[in-house]
Each structure stands twice: as structure tokens, then as C-alpha cells.
Amino acid sequence: MASAWLVGFLVFFYSLTPPNNPSFKRYELWQLMPAVLLDTVDPSEVANAPLSGWRFFPQRFDLLIIAAVMMAGAWAWGHLLLRLVNPPLPSRCVERTVFAFGLGLSALSLTTLLCGLVGALSCPLLGGLIVVAVVAEIALRLRRQNQRGDATRSNRLSWKLPHRMPREWLLPLFCLAAMVPFLLSMFLGAMLPSTDFDVKEYHLQGPKEFFQSGQISFLPHNVYTSFPFLTEMLSLLAMVLRGDWYRGALAGKAVLMCFAPLTGLALFAAGRRWFGPTAGWLAVTVYLTTPWIFRISIIAYAEGGLSFYLFASLLTVMIGIEKLRRGETPGKQFLLTGLLAGSAMACKYTGLVSAVIPLGAVVCLAPLVLRAGLPDKWRAVLSAGAAFAIGTVLTIGPWLLKNTVETGNPVYPLMYSWFGGRDWDAELNEKWRAGHSPKNYTDLPERVLEVTAGNDWLSPLLFGLAPLSLFALGRHSVIRAVWVYALWLFLTWWLFTHRLDRFWVPMIPAVALLAGIGAAKATGRIWRYTAGPCFLAALLFNLVFVVSGASGYNAFLIDLDEPRRSVAPPGIAFLNDKLSPNSRVLMVGEAQVFDARFPLVYNTVFDRSIFEEWFANPEPNVPSGQWPLHNADAIRQKLHKEQITHILVNWAEILRYRARGSYGYTDFVTPERFAALVRMGILLPNPITANQEFRKLSDKQQRRELETWAPVLKISVDGESRFVIWQVFAVRRPGAEF
Numbered sequence: 001m002a003s004a005w006l007v008g009f010l011v012f013f014y015s016l017t018p019p020n021n022p023s024f025k026r027y028e029l030w031q032l033m034p035a036v037l038l039d040t041v042d043p044s045e046v047a048n049a050p051l052s053g054w055r056f057f058p059q060r061f062d063l064l065i066i067a068a069v070m071m072a073g074a075w076a077w078g079h080l081l082l083r084l085v086n087p088p089l090p091s092r093c094v095e096r097t098v099f100a101f102g103l104g105l106s107a108l109s110l111t112t113l114l115c116g117l118v119g120a121l122s123c124p125l126l127g128g129l130i131v132v133a134v135v136a137e138i139a140l141r142l143r144r145q146n147q148r149g150d151a152t153r154s155n156r157l158s159w160k161l162p163h164r165m166p167r168e169w170l171l172p173l174f175c176l177a178a179m180v181p182f183l184l185s186m187f188l189g190a191m192l193p194s195t196d197f198d199v200k201e202y203h204l205q206g207p208k209e210f211f212q213s214g215q216i217s218f219l220p221h222n223v224y225t226s227f228p229f230l231t232e233m234l235s236l237l238a239m240v241l242r243g244d245w246y247r248g249a250l251a252g253k254a255v256l257m258c259f260a261p262l263t264g265l266a267l268f269a270a271g272r273r274w275f276g277p278t279a280g281w282l283a284v285t286v287y288l289t290t291p292w293i294f295r296i297s298i299i300a301y302a303e304g305g306l307s308f309y310l311f312a313s314l315l316t317v318m319i320g321i322e323k324l325r326r327g328e329t330p331g332k333q334f335l336l337t338g339l340l341a342g343s344a345m346a347c348k349y350t351g352l353v354s355a356v357i358p359l360g361a362v363v364c365l366a367p368l369v370l371r372a373g374l375p376d377k378w379r380a381v382l383s384a385g386a387a388f389a390i391g392t393v394l395t396i397g398p399w400l401l402k403n404t405v406e407t408g409n410p411v412y413p414l415m416y417s418w419f420g421g422r423d424w425d426a427e428l429n430e431k432w433r434a435g436h437s438p439k440n441y442t443d444l445p446e447r448v449l450e451v452t453a454g455n456d457w458l459s460p461l462l463f464g465l466a467p468l469s470l471f472a473l474g475r476h477s478v479i480r481a482v483w484v485y486a487l488w489l490f491l492t493w494w495l496f497t498h499r500l501d502r503f504w505v506p507m508i509p510a511v512a513l514l515a516g517i518g519a520a521k522a523t524g525r526i527w528r529y530t531a532g533p534c535f536l537a538a539l540l541f542n543l544v545f546v547v548s549g550a551s552g553y554n555a556f557l558i559d560l561d562e563p564r565r566s567v568a569p570p571g572i573a574f575l576n577d578k579l580s581p582n583s584r585v586l587m588v589g590e591a592q593v594f595d596a597r598f599p600l601v602y603n604t605v606f607d608r609s610i611f612e613e614w615f616a617n618p619e620p621n622v623p624s625g626q627w628p629l630h631n632a633d634a635i636r637q638k639l640h641k642e643q644i645t646h647i648l649v650n651w652a653e654i655l656r657y658r659a660r661g662s663y664g665y666t667d668f669v670t671p672e673r674f675a676a677l678v679r680m681g682i683l684l685p686n687p688i689t690a691n692q693e694f695r696k697l698s699d700k701q702q703r704r705e706l707e708t709w710a711p712v713l714k715i716s717v718d719g720e721s722r723f724v725i726w727q728v729f730a731v732r733r734p735g736a737e738f
Contacts, residue, residue, distance in 0.1 A: 002468050002522040003530035009453075009464040010534055014541075018456035021550050026541075033544050040547045050562040052555060059560045060191050066241050066251035070108065070234065071101075071258060073130030076137040078104025083140070085339070087316075087332045088323065091144075094269040095315065099336060101262050102312045105255075105305075106343040106395055109233035112240070113398060116216030116233075121240050171278060175285040178539050182289050183261065185546050188556035189298035190257035191250050193567045193595075195553045196299045200569075200592035201604060202227075203300045207236035207252070208245045208594060218406040220423040221603040221610065222591075223432075226412045228399040230346040231256055231305040246564070249300070249594075257297040259304040263509050264288045266311050270318070271516045274478045283516025286465065289542050290512070291457040291551040292505055298552050302348045303505045309344035311509040313337055313355050314485060317362055318478060320384075324370050329380045331387040334363050338391020345396045349414060353492045354506060356392055358485070363388045413606075423608070432606055435663040436498045447494055455501055457551055461538050462511045468518030479517060486510040568595035570690055571648050571726040583645040586611065588669060589657070590650040590726075601642065605663050611647075612668045614638050615677075625667025632680045639682070645731050647683065649674065651713055652692075652725040658709065659702050671712045674729060681732055688728040694721040 014027040043052065078100030082089075085103075089096050111129060115121055194200060202224035209225070210216045216236075219225045234255050239248030264284040271280030287293060296304045320333040341359050345351030367380035400410035409419035416429040446454075452463040469479050489507040497503050519531065545551055555563060565573060569592055575585060576597050587593060587602035588611045603610045615635055616627040629635065649669075657665035677683045694714060697703050706713060706723060713724040 002471075002518075003526050005467065006464050006531060006534055010460050010538070013453050013458075013460040013464070016454055018550070019450075019454065020456045029541065029544060029548075032548070033540065036544045036548050037540075050555065050566075051559045052557050054557060056557055056559050060250075062242065062247060063191050063251040063254055066238050066248070067254035067258075069127070069130060069241065070237060070251075070255050072134050074101050074104030074108055076104065076130070076133035077107040078102065079137050080133060080140075081107060085332055085336055087336045088328075088330060089319075094265060095273070095319070098262060098266045098269055098312055099316065099340070101258075102309060102340050102343065103336075105234065105259075106230060106309075106339070106346065108237060109230045109346070110395070110398055112233040112237045113216065113229070113402070116210055116236065117402065119215035121211065121214055121216075121236070123240055123243060126237060126240055168277075171281050175281045178285055179264075179288045181543055182294060182546065185554065185556065186257050186260055186294055186297040187254070189294070189552065189554050190253045192298065192553055192555060192558070192560075193250065193563045194253070194300055195567045196301075197592050199300045200594035203232055203302070204235055204249045204252075205592075205594045207232050207239060208249070210236055211239040211245045211248070216402075218422070221601070221607050223413050223424075223604060223606050226403055226407065227349065228346040228396065230343060231300070231302045235300060250560075253298070253300050256300055256304055259308040260288060260293050260297045263293075263304075263308040263311055266308070266315055267509060267513055267516070270311075270315050270513055271520075274318075274476070275517050275520055279513075279516045279520035281516070282465075282519045283513045285539075286459065286461045286515045286519075287509060287512035289539050290459040290462065290508060291542055291545050292455075292459075292502075292508060294546045295457050295551045296502065296505055298554070301502060303502050306344055306347040306351060306354075307506040307509055309340050309347060309351070310355050310489075310506045311513075313340040313344060313359050314482075314510070316340060317359050318481065320363070321366050321370065324366055324380075329367075329383055331383045334384045335387040335391045337363060338388040338393075339395050340391075341388070342392035342395030342397070345392075346399055349411065350492075350497065350503065351396075353496060354489055356396075358488055360385070360388055360392070428606065428608070431664060435606065438495070438497070438499060439661070441495075444494065447499065450501065451490060451504055451507070457545075459538060459542050461535065462508065462515055464534070464538070465515035465518045466511050468522050469514045470518075472517070472521050479514070482510050482514055486514070564595070569650075571650060571728065572596050574688065574690075575646070575648065575728065579646070584643045586614075586639075586642075586644045586647045588647060588649045589654040589665070590648055591653075599643075601644065605657050605665060609666045609668065612666050614642075615673070616668055623667065625670075627668060629673065629676060629680070632682060635677070635680070635682055639731055645733070647674075647729045647731070648726065649729070650726045651710070651723075655702055655706055655710075658705055659699065660705075671710050674727070677729075683729040684732050687730070689724055690726050691715060691717065691722040692725050694723050697723065 014030075015025065017025050081103045082096065082100050087099070089099075108130075112121075112126065115126060194204060202222055206219070206222060206225035206229065209219060209222075235249055235252030238252035238255060239245045242248035242251055264287050267283040267287055268280040271277075271283040273280075296307070316333060316337040320330045320337060323330040323333060337359060341351070341355040343351075344355035364381055364385040367377050367384060403412045404410045406412075407422040407424075409415065409421040409424075411419070412421045413424055413429070413432055416424055416426075416432075452458075453460070469483075473479050473483070486507055489510065490504060493499065493504045493507075519535075522531065547554060553563075553567070565576075568576060569590065571590060572593065572595050575583075576595070579585070579598050584599040584601070585596075587600055588609075591602055591604045593600060593602050601610055612624065612627075615629055615638075616624065617630045618624070618627050630638075651671075654665050654669060657663050674683065674687075678685050694703075697706070715722055715724060
């Protein structure tokens with residue numbers, strides 16, 4: 001039955017067309033596999049291709065040093081905090097390492113936050129705190145080692161290799177060999193510039209602005225920077241230690257990549273603890289070879305950290321329940337759970353419903369439900385609940401307090417109807433809710449297919465193997481708990497979010513554990529002959545999907561000077577090259593501004609339009625799209641006061657926002673407004689203009705919107721139909737030039 005299911009699922013999986021790469025079906029990638037793998041090992045020469053190769057690896061040495069310093073600090077701070085929390089764990093075990101790094105990275109993030117809030121983003125200060133922690137932890141370890149005496153030293157294990165390799169080493173060696181190319185790909189890919197919109201809009205842009213200003217403060221033009229920023233603070237810390245926002249961002253990405261192997265280590269610990277080493281090794285292999293994990297490891301998303309903290313929190317809860325069954329009251333264990341669950345929420349608000357609420361409920365209810373020999377169950381409930389609550393408040397509390405002080409709303413911009421919020425109103429709140437809520441609840445079958453087999457970056461091993469754990473469902477409570485938790489994560493994603501695919505990625509560790517369990521539980525000759533080739537084939541397919549570029553930007557060993565130019569949005573790349581000194585640009589419709597190397601003013605689509613605030617003359621009872629412009633003198637004075645020399649308008653982005661089902665964009669911004677500003681003598685005529693073939697606008701709804709809302713943007717060049725995608729206007733002033 002297991003073999004039939006696995007083969008049938010793989011056939012179904014490979015027959016599908018990836019929705020984000022619709023030009024091919026999955027099975028067609030098998031034909032390209034030899035060429036892709038060979039080209040990875042021995043790249044072919046391509047005319048005018050960017051230079052690449054191991055000779056450019058030294059360009060990354062400074063990034064590696066910064067990342068190594070931060071991970072050393074996380075290791076030290078985490079172990080020091082574990083000594084303080086003192087959960088009932090052996091002094092040397094995999095679980096302790098997982099929890100130490102989790103606490104350490106959270107502590108580094110909070111330390112950066114607190115230093116930033118008081119304007120003390122100093123390399124000597126933050127670097128010194130890391131050095132102090134490392135020295136203190138090493139000193140404590142040496143002291144403990146000396147206290148053990150020579151007798152302990154004489155009992156150490158010998159590391160001499162046996163004459164013949166034990167059979168039980170075969171699986172670990174195979175799994176390690178399978179994981180190495182994926183980890184190497186993550187490692188090299190993480191040190192490349194980001195190409196993702198959200199990363200350039202706030203995941204890295206927020207830390208960049210904090211670094212440039214020397215402090216962390218409220219940014220009214222970027223609402224996303226008021227989110228809990230655990231992972232983003234690590235990027236900011238890297239910028240401070242490196243003394244450069246761009247190189248520091250790359251070093252920070254290398255640190256964020258470490259969440260993937262740390263999650264794998266947590267999976268190994270969980271699998272080995274309850275189901276044996278085979279389940280642990282298979283679980284971590286399934287996880288780290290999933291293309292999604294490569295993708296979130298090379299892009300500075302928050303989901304990598306969120307996935308780690310969710311699973312680490314789940315692991316602490318299951319260990320705590322294990323101790324409850326023995327009649328213990330593991331308050332310190334549940335304090336650790338709270339610290340990690342709060343850290344999950346500090347990565348992203350969704351951690352509230354995916355970690356804090358469900359795990360808090362389990363912590364509080366477990367002493368009552370379990371048939372354990374507790375002398376006073378209600379006292380155990382209070383003890384466990386209080387420990388969990390204290391831990392949660394310690395790690396998420398500073399973020400909620402920061403928002404309360406800055407905006408009056410601890411979860412700004414959420415729950416506006418309850419708490420209100422600075423620089424926010426009912427109209428912006430409704431726009432936010434519409435953009436971040438489910439559109440309907442009739443697509444459940446489609447979403448189930450997406451999560452199990454349809455999405456581009458899934459591994460067939462996840463749901464090809466996870467259902468096999470159901471055969472042991474009645475014999476082990478951990479399996480039931482993990483299935484319930486995975487279902488909870490899926491349902492909360494489907495019920496409460498706008499269903500971006502990366503939002504369900506934190507479910508993957510739980511499914512990977514179930515896959516490892518399922519593969520380890522299945523036995524028999526038919527299974528061995530079937531599962532082995534299927535497992536190996538899936539790993540090769542995933543590797544090809546990763547290195548082919550289908551999972552994200554992967555110019556692994558490229559000359560780092562080249563992508564800094566090529567990955568910038570075209571308008572920003574143009575201004576980086578052409579702007580004269582002392583220029584300052586107003587961005588209209590453009591929010592992914594991380595790559596800009598010039599002073600600018602911008603706003604995200606969910607914030608108030610700065611262009612509208614500066615240029616419009618509001619009239620009561622008149623829609624904003626029909627407001628007239630201010631008089632010319634008032635506009636000139638405002639631009640002079642703000643030192644604006646140029647205006648970049650990204651018409652392609654504005655068109656995308658205006659499309660049906662998108663976020664919407666103010667009607668005040670139109671090509672006619674800019675034509676009027678030229679006639680008023682505020683802007684120079686003949687702006688720098690970039691255009692694109694009209695047929696490349698594949699969305700029919702966007703085509704109709706362009707032709708009705710701004711037909712002037714549709715132009716003809718040499719008889720070919722094209723449309724204007726961005727323009728740069730120069731503000732009229734003495735000596736105005738690029």
C-alpha cells in the first residue's frame with residue numbers, strides 16, 4: 001500500500017504544470033536534467049554573460065566574517081540564556097543546541113532593537129556585546145570542564161575510524177551527501193542581492209533607513225516597518241557591524257539562511273527522540289531538499305525565521321508534555337516554549353495564531369487532560385500558563401510596547417477599530433483589510449491541491465511520504481499532535497490571510513517530520529525496492545529545479561559588482577548612474593527602493609500618497625481624483641523645502657495596483673497631472689521615458705485599464721504598439737540637469 005501510494009503520488013505530482021512557471025510540465029524537466037546538472041558543474045561559455053566562478057568567492061569574505069561573528073554571538077547568548085532558564089535538558093544534546101541558537105538569535109534581534117530605539121546603533125557597542133557573550137560562555141565551559149577532572153577526560157570516546165564501516169552509518173552518509181548541494185546552493189544564493197519586491201520595499205529597506213538615520217523610529221511612509229522585525233533586526237545588526245547598508249544586507253541574508261539548517265537540526269532532534277535516528281535523518285533530508293526551503297533561504301523573507309521558531313516551539317511543548325506524563329511540572333520547559341513562541345510572533349504577526357494561541361492553549365490544558373500523576377492539576381495549570389506567558393511577553397513584548405509608544409496601537413496597523421493608530425484612518429484601514437483578507441471561501445479544493453502538490457516549489461517527498469505516518473497514527477500521540485498542528489497551520493492560512501503561497505511555508509517542517517516518520521515506519525522488500533529509487537529521483541529533480549533558476553535568483557558565484565546594477569528596478573538603476581550630486585527624488589508608484597544610492601522620498605501603496613499630499617488642493621465633498629492642483633508657487637515652495645530635484649513615476653506599478661483585485665491606487669495620480677505641472681513651469685518638458693511592448697502586458701484587465709484610464713501612455717514606436725512604464729521628470733530650477 002505504501003509503495004502504491006508513493007508511486008501514484010509521484011506520477012500525479014510530475015504530471016502537473018507549475019503555476020509560476022507555466023511554460024512546461026514538471027515531467028519535461030527530466031529531459032533537461034543532464035544538461036542542467038552538467039552546466040552547473042562545468043558552465044558553458046556564453047557570449048556577453050556576466051563573469052562568474054570561484055575566483056570571485058573572496059568577494060564574499062567580509063560577508064562570511066560578519067555572519068560568523070553574528071552566529072557566534074547567537075551561540076554564546078543562547079547558551080547563556082539557557083543557563084538562566086535552566087530547562088530540564090542534558091548539558092549536551094541536539095535539542096539544547098537548537099534552543100540555544102533560537103534564544104540567541106532572538107536576543108541579538110532584541111538587543112539591536114533596544115540600541116536602535118535609543119540611537120545607539122554602534123559597531124563597537126553591539127560588537128562588544130557579542131565578544132563579551134562569547135568570552136563568557138567559553139569561560140564557563142572551561143570552568144565546568146576543569147571541575148570534571150581527569151577522570152572524565154579519560155572516559156571520552158575514541159574517534160578512531162573502524163576498519164569496516166558500520167551499516168548504520170550508510171543512511172546518515174547518504175543523507176548528508178544529498179543535503180550538501182542544497183546547503184551549498186543556499187549558502188551561495190543567500191549572499192546575492194535580492195530581487196524580490198517585498199524585500200526591497202521593507203524587509204531590507206526598513207533596516208537600511210534605520211541604519212542611515214542611526215536610530216529606529218516610526219516611518220509614516222512605510223507601514224510595514226511597524227511590524228515586529230525580528231529577522232530584519234538581524235539584517236540591521238549586520239549593516240551596523242559591516243558599516244555599510246548594502247554589504248551588510250548581504251551578510252544579514254547569510255545569517256537568515258542559517259534558519260534552514262537550524263530547522264533541519266530541530267527536525268532531526270524530534271525524529272530521533274521519538275521515532276529513532278532513521279526518522280530524524282529522513283525528515284531533515286526531506287526538509288532541506290525542498291525547493292521552497294532554498295527559496296526562503298536566499299530571499300530575506302520572515303518565513304525562514306518563522307518556520308524555525310514555530311517548529312522549535314512545538315518541540316519544546318512536546319518535550320514538556322513528555323515530562324508531564326511522568327508526573328513532573330515542567331515550568332522551565334514551558335518558559336522556554338513561551339520565549340520561542342513569542343519569537344515566532346516577533347518574526348511576523350501571524351505567529352500569534354500559528355504559535356502563541358495554539359501552543360499556549362496546549363500548555364494550559366495539558367495538565368488537566370493528561371492522565372498524569374500530578375498532585376495538584378490546577379496548580380500545574382497556573383504554573384505552566386504563567387511560565388508560558390512570561391516567556392512570550394519577554395520576546396514579543398518589546399515590539400508591542402514600541403508600537404504602543406509610537407502609534408498608540410500595540411499591533412499597528414492591525415485592529416485599528418479597537419486601538420486606532422497614528423497616521424492611520426478608516427479609509428487606509430479598509431484598504432489594508434481588503435488587501436490582506438481572503439476574497440472568498442469557495443476555493444478550498446484548489447488550496448489543498450496547491451499546498452500538497454500544485455505549488456512550484458514543493459517536494460514530492462512531503463506529501464508522498466507524510467500520509468504513510470497515518471499507519472502508526474493510533475500508536476503514537478506525537479504523530480497525532482503533529483498532524484493536528486499541520487492542519488491548524490493550513491486552516492489559519494486559508495481562513496485569515498490573503499493566501500500568498502509563502503504564508504503556508506511554516507507548515508513544511510511539520511509535514512517533513514511526518515514524511516520522515518512515514519518513510520521510517522514503512523518496511524518490507526517491496527517498499528525498499530520502490531522507495532529508494534523514488535527518493536533518489538525526487539532529490540535529483542529538486543536539485544535541478546533549484547539550480548535551474550526556477551526557485552529564485554541563483555547566479556551563485558557571479559562577480560558581485562554586476563548584480564548590484566542588474567537587479568535594481570530600471571528607473572532606479574538609471575538614476576543611480578545619471579543623477580548629479582545633491583539630487584533628491586520623489587518616487588511616485590515606486591516602493592521597492594532598496595537599491596537606490598541617492599536620497600529619496602517614497603511611500604508604500606498602503607500609506608498616504610505623498611504626491612497627493614504635496615500637490616493636491618483638497619475640496620470638501622469632492623473625490624480625491626478630481627481635486628485640483630495647488631497653485632504653482634505653493635508647489636514650488638514645497639519642492640524647494642523638501643529639496644526635490646526629480647520625480648520618478650512608475651506607471652507600470654501604478655497600473656498593477658489599479659487592476660481589479662489588487663490593492664488600489666489614488667485616482668489623483670494621472671499622466672494629465674504631470675502634463676499640467678509641465679505647463680505650470682514646475683517640471684521640465686521632455687522627461688526621460690522608458691517603454692515596453694504592449695503585447696507583453698499579458699493581463700487583459702490591465703490592458704483595458706490602461707486604455708481607459710491613461711490612453712496617453714499607449715504609444716507607437718516605429719509602427720509597434722508600446723506603453724510607457726516609467727518616467728523621470730526634472731524639477732525646473734537653475735542649472736537643472738541629470
